Amino acid sequence: MPWDNWTRQMWDWPLASLEMWRRALAPDETPQPAPAPWTTPARLALDLSALRLWDFSTGDAGAAVVIVAPFALHDAHIADLAPGHSIVAALRDHGCARLFVVEWKSATQATRNLGVDDLLALLNVAVDDVGAPVDLIGLCQGGWLSLVHAARFPGKTRRLVVVGAPVDVRAAPSALTEPVARTSDAALMSLVGAGGGCVRGAQMTHLWPREADEGARLAEALQIAPPFDEATRQVVAAFRAWDRRVVDLPGRYYCEVFRHLYRENALAAGGFPALGRVVDLRRLDRPLLLLVGESDAIAPPPQALAAGALVCGPVETLSAPCGHLGLFLGRRTIAQQWPRVAAWLNKEAG
Template sequence: MADTPHEIEQSVPLFWPMAAVLGWQEAGYQAMADGLRFVQEAAEISAPPEPDWASPNEVLLDLDTMRLRDFGGSGTGLPVIIDAPYAGHSATIADFAPGQSLVATLLAAGLGRVLVTDWKSAGPEMRDFDIDKYLAEINVAIDEVGGRAILVGLCQGGWMSAMVAARFPSKVAALVLAGSPIDTDAGDGPIRRMAHETPLSAYRDMVASHHGRMSGSLMLTGWKNMHAEKQYLGKFLDLYAHIEDRNYIERTETFERWYENPLDLPGRYYLQAIDLLFKQNLFAKGEFLGLGRRLSLKDVTCPAYLLAGDSDDITTREQVFAAEDLLGTPKTQIRKLLAKGGHIGLFMGRHTLADVWPGIAQWIAEQGGK
């Protein structure tokens, strides 16, 4: 390969001053170009467009609380409804990106039909929606797909799925609880501490400040402050360090589209969750009133699969695995697995989807989902 002018100049001592200047200029131009790209990308990830679904789907139902999205499937088994988290972010976490899609993983395993609860951001008209409203519409979704389904509850979607299984046992053939806080007093995570240490009046004030809704942006700020150094400095340093890595940039943009577009929650639903579930832990105690009945986890007798993350600081493993003793399901029909990684990774992490969820999909198939 022929030497470039810069290399020739460096090979002749007489020309070293010119080579040094030229090198400085090239470095300066590159730094300027990198700096401009960094500014553009930093602005992009700070205020990105809304997230997209990675897989083709159609809206089967458009209800007050959600759009029930149908991703199809190739079999004739029981439908599998992924009850997505409703805690301030989009349900697209279940179908995040190619290679990072729980939906695609379940479909690839041959499950008959996969659907997702696409929860809506709360508008002013939704401020008085309560937990009962959400349970009732999950029940409507099950009826729409034949009256019996397998529920896969992710995070907060887990306790909602468990409530539906307790209220309508014959409608839930099997239950997967992934990163789901079933016993909110178990373990010692930061969410548990915040729920107990922050007075309910503070949560009420936050809801009142947003006219009866819990602001997604306010919640997002709280999550970021749990990892302030990473969120406010580290991720931007990483972005600059990888500014010429297009794959890294694309992955970052995809994540930030999900992360930086929070959902508002109905104030009544949110305050019920904080007070009745996270402060009083009524569901685990068998004292939560749902759709006119006292709900007991002992009424959940279907096969269950419990999945927790070993470094999950949102839902500790103890909060998930406590379900083993609380459910009415025989222990011989309960499976438990502790996966490597944190909270979000349980639902969209590449390694978890490749190494853990295919086994769960096989278990779902054995319960009638194929």
């Protein structure tokens, strides 16, 4: 499998883990880049302690679609990077008139103790503000969070799209599960302590797997090839700016994801804790669409597609010939797969 080749060939795991942690725990003196404007016109609809809700709507018709961006390493512009590389634009152009994006704010000393429950509660407020039931689209780490929210509040989701999200982390090895297995609690606490209770994005970049060849990374993520015209050079510049805009994570949230999702595999096992209850995906009966990347090393197809076997509602799948970032940023994937996502959402909208 392409994703399996990547995880086996890119890393000598024991040595790589030691070096990654050494760099991650080094003092960070990198200034935080300024926020960027959206590519697609948007209005700030809601501003909470750790969440902003952006309204990209063009009208009032149809079901509301809420894109849940990942709270991992980079900001929510992964959903709206540049012309031709925007999930938001693709959905708007194909009939999703009521469209919103959840942006997670970079952690501060005031929000360093927020956990998964806090994020679920904030997401729930955003959904209520839009007007439930909504169609949720979860990207990467926003995917499993959307699954948990839909299972915890079953009446608030109409349809659910999960894109490149780890669900059953024991279904296949990945570029994240291998380092997690070799990370001690002491190393985890050191990472959080070094950030004053936050996990600093600039430090986390050393833990996040990436290709050594920057040209190959650009080609894979954006699905472009030289020679570049001026428009493509602007896309590359937007990608590089986004890549530098790393976000800090609340230490508690980071540790809970580390423990419940990756170590315990609690989402697949039916034991994920969520706001005073235990979430079991086997009770989730909402229509579910899974979009996976065939060579995704972060959320390999077996991990992501496992959601389809866990839920009790109707499931459809889409597969794109790309890696992880290509699912969200790739020109070809945006043009070919995301109109299909919009069509699936619009089947019974209204």
